[in-house]
Amino acid sequence: AQKITQTQPGMFVQEKEAVTLDCTYDTSDQSYGLFWYKQPSSGEMIFLIYQGSYDEQNATEGRYSLNFQKARKSANLVISASQLGDSAMYFCAMRPLPPSSGSARQLTFGSGTQLTVLP
Amino acid sequence: NAGVTQTPKFQVLKTGQSMTLQCAQDMNHNSMYWYRQDPGMGLRLIYYSASEGTTDKGEVPNGYNVSRLNKREFSLRLESAAPSQTSVYFCASDHRGAYSNQPQHFGDGTRLSIL
Numbered sequence: 001a002q003k004i005t006q007t008q009p010g011m012f013v014q015e016k017e018a019v020t021l022d023c024t025y026d027t028s029d030q031s032y033g034l035f036w037y038k039q040p041s042s043g044e045m046i047f048l049i050y051q052g053s054y055d056e057q058n059a060t061e062g063r064y065s066l067n068f069q070k071a072r073k074s075a076n077l078v079i080s081a082s083q084l085g086d087s088a089m090y091f092c093a094m095r096p097l098p099p100s101s102g103s104a105r106q107l108t109f110g111s112g113t114q115l116t117v118l119p
Numbered sequence: 120n121a122g123v124t125q126t127p128k129f130q131v132l133k134t135g136q137s138m139t140l141q142c143a144q145d146m147n148h149n150s151m152y153w154y155r156q157d158p159g160m161g162l163r164l165i166y167y168s169a170s171e172g173t174t175d176k177g178e179v180p181n182g183y184n185v186s187r188l189n190k191r192e193f194s195l196r197l198e199s200a201a202p203s204q205t206s207v208y209f210c211a212s213d214h215r216g217a218y219s220n221q222p223q224h225f226g227d228g229t230r231l232s233i234l
Contacts, residue, residue, distance in 0.1 A: 045209065097220065106167065106177065109163075
């Protein structure tokens with residue numbers, strides 16, 4: 001079984017500053033993928049960034065980067081130069097990759113972090 | 120670019136009523152999913168369909184049924200709605216290939232209230 005823990009229910013950041021959203025995970029799978037999604041107040045789920053457990057480099061997508069520390073089982077999302085539009089709920093999620101198969105390869109979500117960007 | 124389309128967006132039911140939530144995707148994905156989102160609990164998987172013709176239970180399947188009508192459509196049915204099923208429901212889809220590093224694409228959600 002997999003578990004995702006997001007220990008920060010709410011975070012505040014000043015506009016233009018960087019912010020780190022924490023995510024730790026627990027899994028017995030050797031190969032897995034980590035995802036971050038953004039959910040603005042309008043409710044839709046927006047995919048931000050992906051990190052594979054065997055990827056040697058940390059993933060980056062524009063202002064988003066993933067600080068992946070495999071030994072610590074953490075996959076923190078870093079948002080640089082925060083914008084007012086970044087205010088949203090952020091979810092960390094994980095799914096096993098092959099050789100895991102069948103129902104074990106489902107996406108497990110954390111409880112989310114509500115980020116508020118202050119002007 | 121429609122992506123994943125859910126209907127309806129909002130619904131209010133009385134306890135004991137039945138309802139079907141509809142979901143369709145136009146991305147030629149082979150796998151589809153139904154989640155519920157409750158405050159403070161993230162998204163939990165209700166049912167999923169790995170491919171056309173197959174469905175399987177997720178973490179919280181009780182009180183729900185699903186139908187994978189074809190490759191595009193995956194519906195969720197509440198046979199006898201209960202207040203505990205008040206939630207936001209999301210449909211998602213992805214291409215479940217050998218390397219499942221592709222993100223799931225989500226619909227905009229259905230806000231369901233059971234009185």
